[in-house]
Amino acid sequence: MLRNIDPIISPELIKILMEMGHGDEIVLGDANFPARSHATRHLLRADGHGIPALLGAILPLFPLDYAVEHTTILMQYRGDKEPAVWARYKTLLAAWPDGGKPPLALPKPEFYERARQAYAILATGEREGFANIILRKGVLR
Numbered sequence: 001m002l003r004n005i006d007p008i009i010s011p012e013l014i015k016i017l018m019e020m021g022h023g024d025e026i027v028l029g030d031a032n033f034p035a036r037s038h039a040t041r042h043l044l045r046a047d048g049h050g051i052p053a054l055l056g057a058i059l060p061l062f063p064l065d066y067a068v069e070h071t072t073i074l075m076q077y078r079g080d081k082e083p084a085v086w087a088r089y090k091t092l093l094a095a096w097p098d099g100g101k102p103p104l105a106l107p108k109p110e111f112y113e114r115a116r117q118a119y120a121i122l123a124t125g126e127r128e129g130f131a132n133i134i135l136r137k138g139v140l141r
Contacts, residue, residue, distance in 0.1 A: 005057075006056070006060075008046070008049055008053055008054060009054075009057050013046070013122065016042055017058065017062060021137065022137060022138060023136065024119040024137050025073075025114070025118040025119060025135065026119060026121070026135050027115045027118045027120070027121040027122065027133075027134050028051045028122050028126075028132065028133050028134075029121055030126040030127070030129070030130075030131040031124065031125050031126055033121075033123065034112075035122075035123035036123075038112060038121060039118075039120070040116050040118075041119055042120035043121050043123065044120060044121070044123070045122075045123050046123065046124045046125065047123070047125045048125045049124055049125050050124065051085065051089075051126040051133060052085060052089070052092065054124060055092050055093075055133070056092055059096050059099070060096075062135065063097070063098075063137065063138040063139060063140050064093075064096060064097065064098040064135065065137060065139075066097065066138050066139075067138065068136060069101065069104075070103060070104035071093075071098050071099065071101050071135070071136050072099075072101070072104070072133055072134065073106055073111065073133070074103045074104070074111075074130075074133055075105070075106065075111040075130050076105045076107050076108065077129070078130075083128055083129065083130045085126070085131045086103075089103075089133060090103075098138065111132065111134075115132075115134065
């Protein structure tokens, strides 16, 4: 155990977060996301954990990219109502530098292609649909 690191973060996840450089992206995929078939570099698992809890644990450690218009990417949803989990993401992100930037919402095929280019995919137990989110890493300032 380490101080000030949420125990929801596995040793593998902390290693990946530390290895990532400026501009690298990590996908937090919901339980329905095809993580294995889309992970071209690193696949991590956080089964049983929801994305908001993981996001809350990652953001204190993870500088978001100040140099781009969108530090987060979401998968476009179908229907009239935005997924409820998105409001939780916005609240969590707003507490951190550059986290208040508007997210980019990509159609499913474009989101999947972006995920294939990501440094890592974290497969989660999040059960809400269209809860997938990509974080772009920045630099410490």
